[in-house]
Amino acid sequence: MNIVLRQISKSFHGRPVLENLDLKVAPGEFHVLLGPSGGGKTTMVSVIAGLTKPDSGSVLINDRDVSLLPPGKRKIGLVFQDCAIFPHLDVFDNIAYGLRVRKQGEANIRQKLKYYLEKTGLEKEKHKFPHQLSGGQKQRTALLRTLVTEPEVLLLDEPMSSLDILTREQISAELVNIQRKTGLTTIYVTHNQAEAFSLGDRISVLHNGKIEQIETPEELFYHPKTEFVARFVGINNILKAKVAATSRREAVMEITNEGLSQSFKLKVKNYPVFKKGEAINLCLHPEKINLSKKNAAIDGGLNRICGKIIKRTNHGNTFKVTVDIRGLALHAVIPKFLFNFQVYEEVWVVFAPDALHPLCGRRCRAPEFSRKCHNDLLTY
Ligand SMILES: Nc1ncnc2c1ncn2[C@@H]1O[C@H](COP(=O)(O)OP(=O)(O)O)[C@@H](O)[C@H]1O
Ligand SMILES: [Mg+2]
Secondary structure, eight states: OOEEEEEEEEEETTEEEEEEEEEEEOTTOEEEEEOOTTSSHHHHHHHHHTSSOOSEEEEEETTEEOTTSOGGGSOEEEEESSOOOOTTSOHHHHHHHHHHHTTOOHHHHHHHHHHHHHHTTOGGGTTOOGGGSOHHHHHHHHHHHHHTTOOSEEEEESTTTTSOHHHHHHHHHHHHHHHHHHTOEEEEEESOHHHHHHHOSEEEEEETTEEEEEEOHHHHHHSOOSHHHHHHTTOOEEEEEEEEEEOSSEEEEEEOOTTOSSOEEEEEEOOTTOOTTOEEEEEEOGGGOEEEETTSOOOTTSEEEEEEEEEEEEETTEEEEEEEETTEEEEEEEEGGGOOOOTTOEEEEEEOGGGEEEOOSSOOOOGGGOOOOOOGGGGO
């Protein structure tokens, strides 16, 4: 079952929340909708489910226009963050609820539930009431209650946001497992980029009522199209550059960020969008930056800039390190075992020409990256 949104617009009190939004989700795809809070994600899910009427546009499920169908007729399974399971019913009866409403026989219900309860480790809890359950168990119950009704598509709106990270990872693994087995076309909403990367076949990033980019997780992370997407997926080094020269393989960029006491030059892999003399923004992945001692010899093919470490924060197995380069703060993520520096030490900041990616608003490739892509979803 595919899901297609065509030119969906929705305003609340004259303020547009979704603007001429188009989206195509392929049959069997696990699609993640990623965006900041207040960005319109829930509105979009509600439009697909039929709970919110869009001002214009249409929703198609399996190539059928369902725009005029009421929610109950759309065969959509919907799970929200605050999974409202019935407090007066135990786990079994909560999950069986939708099947009983559909007048399925008790023997059939027991058989169906047995399969799912065992799969998700809820078998032992089936006679417990919601107040006796952990957050994770409640969320599993809500998920199963939806899954047993065998919807044609599944919409999950931040279903894990109130759970701790371990439970979240466990339930996500189960969810992906079930999704793969059933081939259920799924839209999963989150504001959490780590969750998006671990779950999605593709991710779409919602910004200002529009989808700014739709890609596979790898593509989105390494080839963001815009500054918003780059920052949202955690690439917080944005360099304002001017193309000083281009050659077949490389370009030379003059970096001119505000606050820089003096511009400096960098080598960047050449991209077709680079035109001599033109301005372009580049993002620099923080995990692609290395730090070296001032007296170390550096390979001439790499970029090397002198800077001073001004901040180091602890992130478990890595340090986030901020280096001041003539008034520009660059952020690096360094594995702890490689970090043998002091805060306020002067260092070389070292990175390869392909650590930078242009934010040109388009899908942008260096010629040698433009190999044929085998992922069908990329072009869906
Ligand atoms: N029923 C509503 N009435 C008025 N404004 C709403 C309504 N639903 C959502 N909004 C507004 O629309 C914007 C997007 O909300 P929402 O879709 O819930 O975003 P998200 O799920 O991405 O956090 C917010 O500014 C929110 O206040
Ligand atoms: Mg929401």
